[in-house]
Amino acid sequence: MRIYNTMTGTKEEFVPLKKNSVGMYVCGPTVYNYIHIGNARSFVVFDMVRRYFEYTGYFVKYVQNFTDVDDKIIKKANEEGRSVSKVSERFIGEYFKDTDALGIQRATIYPRATQVMDDIISFISVLVRKGYAYETQDGVYFSVEKFKDYGKLSKKNIDDLISGARVEVNDTKRNPLDFALWKLAKPGEPYWDSPWGKGRPGWHIECSVMSSKYLGDTFDIHCGGPDLVFPHHENEIAQSEAKSGVKFVNYWMHAGYLNINNQKMSKSLGNFFTVREILEKYDPMVVRFFMLSSHYRNPINFSFDLLDQAKVGFERIKNSVLKLGDLKGQAESSSGDNEIIQDITKEKQGFISAMDDDFNSAAAISHVFNIAGIANTRINVQSGRATINCAADTITELMDVLGISLNIKKEMLDEEIEKQIEERQQAREYKDYAAADKIREELKKQGIILEDTPQGVRWKRI
Template identity: 50%
Template sequence: MGIKIYNTLSGEKEDFKPIKENEVGIYSCGPTVYDYFHIGNARAFIVPDIIKRYLNYRGYKIFHVLNFTDIDDKMIKRANQEEVTIEQLANRFIKAYFEDTDALNIRRADIYPKATEHIEGMIDLVEKLIAKDYAYSSGGDVYFRVEKFDEYGKLSKQHLEDLEAGNRVEVSGVKENPLDFTLWKESKEGEPSWESPWGLGRPGWHIECSVMSTKYLGDRFDIHTGGVDLTFPHHENEVAQSEACCGHQVVNYWVHNGYINIDGEKMSKSLDNFFTIREILEKYKAEVIRFFLISKHYRSPINFSDSELDSAKKSLGRLLNTLDKVENLLDLDAVEGGGDKGLKGLAQETEVEFKEAMDDDFNTALAIAVLHTMVKEVNLIVNNKEFILTEGLKEGLKEIKSTFESLAGDVLGILPKQEEAKGGLIDPLIELLVEVRSEVRKNKNYELADKIRDELKNLGVQIKDTPQGVEWKLK
């Protein structure tokens, strides 16, 4: 079975067929860089990361573009409040964006275009739309004629008649139709501005993505991602102006992730009910946050709360504990002979079922369930009282470890980063103390052994004595 993607444009799951064989172009709507991004934004950044990772795993070469909106009303307002330039504000929060996405193990895009670096292209696109009678200049601004584009509303499934009926704004004389949207706006005094055929001004929000996506991916590309809140009007307007200009469909697959809710309400800065990733990272590890964000299908809404994050922490912990157990067993000596007790077959079956889950519109929730099933089967074998580590079992455990690291690490990105997992010099020091404790126990000095165990526990190291040896992990 091939990969299927739910396409917002058609409202159905479709077979994925890239324009170029084994190559995929992806454009993602990035942040407006006037503040730290919240966990709702983080989901919109993690979804394309998962798509990239999985398509990469399936053999595709990816070229990913994610933009920075570095000029708009919010940026102007905050820059004025802080008495800094727009550029200084943008640079600060672009740096913060990379710090936070790196923490969440989000792989870098291939290019990060800024809106302010593509003004010339935006002016050129507006001129083309005017020449084709899809746009008009009025009072220093330029507007797109919505009624001129016959398919307006096809992405968001909103009919123009319904939009017009629901719009109670009277035509001011500046716009021909109250639904016409801004392509270019006249700058007010003191605002950043650029020379244009219509006077000093700056671009409208929607025109930015049309220009930056087609500049780097061509006038037809594979996947466009973003939050479901961008479907209308942002992406609807993007479709209209892009297709009006080039005369054909530009994006093959529109992929939108669902909301994150708090107490049943959509999380957003406008509602002032948001939590930045920076705030959440003070309480939870990055891999827990990432696990939480992919624990539901990307199109489903997620309810954000401490209890949900705690649940994600426990669920991820069960997976990581088993990986720790497998790694500890692989460090031990094994007796000769013995079979693998079906572990190699389990690894292969897990990979097949994982692919089936991810092939079905990147179903990470089901993919995680597949990993839990594998972990459960492994634990039944290694926790058995009669378990003996044989060379055959070690070979099977190697397959389990390799499969787990490939699927949970490379594809889902939920394994702790190596430096965090190993802790530099911390690991060898803990190993040394564990060995000392083992020697002390052999000499029947249980009081000192218990003291070492308790002190390690106070330092965040859990020790467990098993028939296969001592296991330890950092909390």
């Protein structure tokens, strides 16, 4: 399996630290609002990575944090007249509603900044003791000049960054690039006791602390959104390697942006969608299918038009599985057609090699379409149950690897609807097509689509 490593800028063969097991750390959300569709892309992508590892037999320890104390949460809490923990609790709940819908598996563990305060404090103490950090009147800062490899992930050097001159002026810092490890509390802000006074951790330190606490000083894969490369991940490396003296992470993975009209989503541009509002209109599996239809590192444009395109493609796959379900019930022979089964197996192998090559889900999906094509053109009642099952099971299995559920349940329709379908069939027999079409229209309004096939009437929900 090959993985593109941001650190080296190349694809590398994945070699785990411990055989058959992977430690993954994913930077999670700051819980002050509903997550937006761009956040969702990252989480979907790394969930896909995790699922593929599991599919190929790895045990994955998946750690994702919640940043539950920070300036934005404090601001929100003040606006709403609530406590910080009330706000963060609430949006952690909302986070799970959205990500559960999107089929994102729960992490092995969800540490929170506020739950690891002691670890954070002792981590910072080590940095102070080793001379990497210094105290000022408003907190404790990490000295980037002390860490010789600073900038190695984002390929920046300290001098260029300073001459970039967009760094805020802060007299208390020795170098404008130095970042806060501990911020002393201003009146009205939440605080924890520390050797440096009452305060709260800076943003970057929590991830260094939590990842080492649960995965060790060196671990396999660290993931996050593209805008975390600098400064967040760069700072994590500095803190962690300064403290431990060993390599922090073996593979850095970053997703691509999700753009609107080719531009990064941002609140100031007003091109901002929450997952919640998208899911009011679209099947979460369509959203997921859309996101995985391009390679995870490429930027994707988001629009409802593109989502509609994805939806039709997704339905093509579902329809073929639906058809296979009907055939299964009618097939007389349990045998199989070896040639077809072999071709399906080839497509499955194509899927796997695509995924093995840096999780190329876009190429992988094309193989699923190819199996659907085989099902539509070459499989019929005579093909035998083994063939039919092979096609249906393979499609379902591969989509499941991507975390895309086809949601084809053998649910029962309620009696009233069954009766209407029955009535429509009667009407059709008497060639009363006006009546038949009327019933079909009415069912459509209730979200039931009827299709007359050679195998009889088939229904599906929109």
